[in-house]
Amino acid sequence: MTHLPQRVAVVAGGSSGIGLATVSSLLDENIKVAFFGQSSEHVESAKEKLSVHARAGNIFAHTVDVTERSQILRFFDELAGLWSMPDILVYSAGISPKGPRGATPFVEVSAEEWQLVQAVNVTGAMLCCQAVLPHMLERGFGRIVLVGSIAGRAIPRIAGAAYVTSKSALSGLTRVLVANTAGRDITVNLVAPGRIATDMAGPPDSDTNRAALARIPVGRLGKPDDVAAAIRFLVSDSAGFINGATLDVNGGEFAPL
DSSP states (O other): OOOOOSOEEEEETTTSHHHHHHHHHHHHTTOEEEEEESOHHHHHHHHHHHTTSTTGGGEEEEEOOTTOHHHHHHHHHHHHHHSOSOSEEEEOOOOOOOBTTBSOOGGGOOHHHHHHHHIIIIIHHHHHHHHHHHHHHHHTEEEEEEEOOGGGTSOOSSSOHHHHHHHHHHHHHHHHHHHHTTTSEEEEEEEEEOSBOSGGGOOTTSHHHHHHHTTOTTSSOBOHHHHHHHHHHHTSGGGTTOOSOEEEESTTSSOOO
């Protein structure tokens, strides 16, 4: 069992893909869930999809640009006024720029692309953690899960240099956060999804996904719900002694010893 008392969670990047699946999964556990995305269209679409959920009244959603500290702080201020500051933070916001030929070759990566990916994938995570940690430290309780990637754990086959570097950086951020929350019931963990069937991964029958499928022992691409289930476990009381860990969710594609 992964029993969760009623708490407040924030899912950054919760308007699509893994983030949206996580919002739905946490609602199933009677958690109040606030989420945000960068696209107002995606946020509204997510709210519509979630409107049929039995606990749809436990949702707060907003549009936030995670590269803007002021927007992040405004979101948390509004949340604190509505409910409270969160007990749980899941950072699943991320981008992986691709062109007609796929990821940009390393020697062609522009400084602008590099900086944007780090801003969304890493700096946004840092800013969100800075926003919630003072309150978690004061309460003596908190659960933080950062969404990394298999691309940050193994030799990259598909992802571009900026994305791979950003996801590797989240591993370091996880360790820093563990060190800065010692002595309290606060855990910080990383999930590292493999090839998951989301819009970011492209059509399931693409050459890239067929090649990835051949490397996955369980014989299928991952689903957003697979990752959401791992996140739900990590924020539950059942995982209270798991801290500073990386949980691979990749069907065996990457299985470090």
